[in-house]
Amino acid sequence: xxxxxxxxxxxxxxxxxxxxxxxxxxxxxxxxxxxxxxxxxxxxxxxxxxxxxxxxxxxxxxxxxxxxxxxxxxxxxxxxxxxxxxxxxxxxxxxxxxxxxxxxxxxxxxxxxxxxxxxxxxxxxxxxxxxxxxxxxxxxxxxxxxxxxxxxxxxxxxxxxxxxxxxxxxxxxxxxxxxxxxxxxxxxxxxxxxxxxxxxxxxxxxxxxxxxxxxxxxxxxxxxxxxxxxxxxxxxxxxxxxxxxxxxxxxxxxxxxxxxxxxxxxxxxxxxxxxxxxxxxxxxxxxxxxxxxxxxxxxxxxxxxxxxxxxxxxxxxxxxxxxxxxxxxxxxxxxxxxxxxxxxxxxxxxxxxxxxxxxxxxxxxxxxxxxxxxxxxxxxxxxx
Ligand SMILES: Cc1cc2nc3c(=O)[nH]c(=O)nc-3n(C[C@H](O)[C@H](O)[C@H](O)COP(=O)(O)OP(=O)(O)OC[C@H]3O[C@@H](n4cnc5c(N)ncnc54)[C@H](O)[C@@H]3O)c2cc1C
Numbered sequence: 001x002x003x004x005x006x007x008x009x010x011x012x013x014x015x016x017x018x019x020x021x022x023x024x025x026x027x028x029x030x031x032x033x034x035x036x037x038x039x040x041x042x043x044x045x046x047x048x049x050x051x052x053x054x055x056x057x058x059x060x061x062x063x064x065x066x067x068x069x070x071x072x073x074x075x076x077x078x079x080x081x082x083x084x085x086x087x088x089x090x091x092x093x094x095x096x097x098x099x100x101x102x103x104x105x106x107x108x109x110x111x112x113x114x115x116x117x118x119x120x121x122x123x124x125x126x127x128x129x130x131x132x133x134x135x136x137x138x139x140x141x142x143x144x145x146x147x148x149x150x151x152x153x154x155x156x157x158x159x160x161x162x163x164x165x166x167x168x169x170x171x172x173x174x175x176x177x178x179x180x181x182x183x184x185x186x187x188x189x190x191x192x193x194x195x196x197x198x199x200x201x202x203x204x205x206x207x208x209x210x211x212x213x214x215x216x217x218x219x220x221x222x223x224x225x226x227x228x229x230x231x232x233x234x235x236x237x238x239x240x241x242x243x244x245x246x247x248x249x250x251x252x253x254x255x256x257x258x259x260x261x262x263x264x265x266x267x268x269x270x271x272x273x274x275x276x277x278x279x280x281x282x283x284x285x286x287x288x289x290x291x292x293x294x295x296x297x298x299x300x301x302x303x304x305x306x307x308x309x310x311x312x313x314x315x316x317x318x319x320x321x322x323x324x325x326x327x328x329x330x331x332x333x334x335x336x337x338x339x340x341x342x343x344x345x346x347x348x349x350x351x352x353x354x355x356x357x358x359x360x361x362x363x364x365x366x367x368x369x370x371x372x373x374x375x376x377x378x379x380x381x382x383x384x
Contacts, residue, residue, distance in 0.1 A: 001125055002031045004086035004148070005054070006077065007045055008094055009038045011188075014045040016200070017092035017153075019160035022053055024153055025090060026161060028121040031055050033084055033167070037076045039066030046169045053163025058084050060172045067185040068096060074103035075179040080172050081108060086148045088127045090119065093152035101152045110146030117157045117255075127151060132251055155199050156255040156278075195221075196230035198247060203260040204276070206232030206249055210265020210286065210305060214242035219309045220264060226313045232256065232276070234266045250275035264305045268293025285309070295341070302337040 005021035007014060018034060025032040034054040036046045042061035049057045060076040077100065081089060089104070091097040093115045105112035116129035117139075127149045133140045144151065198204065205227065207220040217231070224231045232254075233247040249256055251274040261279035266272060268284070268291055276282070277296065284297035285305045294300040301308055 001087040002033055002055075002084065003028060003088045003090060004058070004081065004084050005032060005034050006089065006091040006097060007034055007036045007049060008092050008096060009036070009041050009045050010096070012041045014041075014048055015092070015094070016160055017094065017155055018049065019052070019162065020155065020158040021090045021092065021153055022163065023158040023161040024119050025088075026053075026163075027158075028088075028119065028127065030087070030121065030125070033058060033086065035077060035080045035084070035089075036060070037065060037073050037080070039063055050167045050169050051164060053161060053165045054167040055165075056084070056167050057169045058172050059169055060174045062174055062176055064176045069181055069183050069185055070096075070099040070103055071181045071183060072176060072179060073100045074107055075176070075181070076172075076174050077104050078107045079174045081148060083170070083172050087125070088119075088149045088151060091150070091152045093154045098152055101150050105146075105150045108146075108148070108150070110148060110150060111144040112150040112152075113142050113144050114152045115154050116142075116151055117154050119151055119153065154255055156257045159257065195224070196228065198230040198232055198249075198254055198256060201230035201256065201258050203227050203229035203262075204232045204249070204256050204258045204279070205229045205262045205264065206234065206266060206276070207237060207243070207264050208234040208266030208272075209236040209240070210267075211237065211242070212265075212306075214240075216265070216305075217243055219305065222313055223262065223264075223309050226316050227260070227262075229258075229260070229262070230256075232261075234272050263293050263297070264309060266293050267291045268296055289337075298341055300339045300341060302339070 003025040005018055005025055007018040009015065022032060032054055033056040034049045036042045036049065036057060036059045038061060042059050046057045046059040058080045060080055065072055065076060091101050098114065101114060102112055113129045113131060116131045118130040120128050122128045122143065127144060129142050129151055130139055131142060205220055205224040207217055211217060211220065220231055231247055232249040233243045235248055235250055235253060237243055238245050238248045248254065249272060251271040253275055255275045257278045259280045261276050262283045264285045273296065282297045283299045283301065284293045285301045285308050286294050287304055288294065289300065289302045
């Protein structure tokens with residue numbers, strides 16, 4: 001039995017989601033191969049993958065696959081499946097492969113489970129998956145009928161495996177002339193984005209209802225820009241129309257797994273935590289010191305975000321020798337109360353050490369935000 005992980009190539013570059021699929025596949029304890037489909041960039045991507053923990057890398061490369069047609073990709077992948085004969089095919093649940101997966105399932109006459117957050121091998125070695133259903137209110141465990149099982153895996157549901165090895169590349173012959181392809185991609189117009197991509201971000205600064213109004217996201221953007229972070233949001237702010245849905249973190253938004261997550265004015269309801277609790281280091285800024293996010297956080301800053309965020313931004317600029325400080329920074333220095341949730345930090349310290357260093361280096365939060373007036377800091381144990 002073998003698991004085939006499908007690589008995504010976006011704008012000529014291999015996307016790291018393939019290494020998340022590798023983690024999922026390895027956890028199932030079966031041999032793992034990779035599949036690469038595409039135009040000119042496919043062969044180079046396959047060469048990269050052959051030394052990265054896959055026993056074999058199957059590649060279907062043809063100039064006609066440069067246009068990213070879902071139908072053509074499904075046909076090419078069908079040819080790879082015929083040659084590799086996997087028991088399970090794992091694909092990233094990205095915009096591209098979410099569209100290809102059902103077409104592949106129809107071509108193969110087999111079952112599909114989409115957007116899964118966990119995949120395991122059952123007693124019969126067949127894949128069983130967990131996916132969120134009914135808007136995230138239910139987690140369902142699913143067995144897929146048919147072989148191979150087609151499974152799309154939600155981005156960031158797994159860490160990335162950084163393995164080495166020497167798998168062979170095997171070319172798969174394809175005959176695009178015989179495929180029924182009714183669509184052709186004629187161009188790509190990227191959204192004008194000046195912000196860091198949330199899905200792949202190593203640092204995320206998120207805002208919640210505590211921002212008070214849509215303008216509050218200016219503060220979030222300022223802090224995100226300063227730290228080189230992506231902007232995230234709670235569903236409450238998305239539902240209120242303060243920020244587009246693509247920024248939503250949580251069960252019904254994106255799952256993120258950054259080294260640093262800064263939650264500003266977010267209470268930490270379970271649906272939000274579902275999308276970010278795997279972050280290496282969590283910093284919470286909140287006026288309610290007892291809310292779930294403050295308890296989960298490794299570093300809890302108790303106070304008004306309108307004062308604390310400018311203080312952090314000002315401090316980072318100061319450390320870098322840059323001007324100017326934001327208005328209100330001095331007040332924040334006096335009012336914020338900072339605590340480190342030591343139980344959570346200590347338990348995960350080896351994995352989190354670099355992110356902790358990064359956070360300290362970037363804003364010196366611990367020493368600067370501790371109240372200078374003798375106000376006591378809170379030390380809360382928490383679980384992550
Ligand atoms: C099926 C379902 C799916 C859902 N999916 C998601 C999801 O994907 N993502 C998601 O986020 N939610 C989701 N939700 C909603 C979730 O249950 C919460 O309602 C939502 O996360 C709350 O957002 P919030 O923390 O911004 O707002 P609130 O819960 O209102 O919290 C606001 C916080 O701001 C703090 N605050 C107020 N003023 C300040 C200030 N000046 N400075 C600092 N702090 C301040 C308050 O103390 C409070 O903790 C879902 C709900 C359901 C039922």
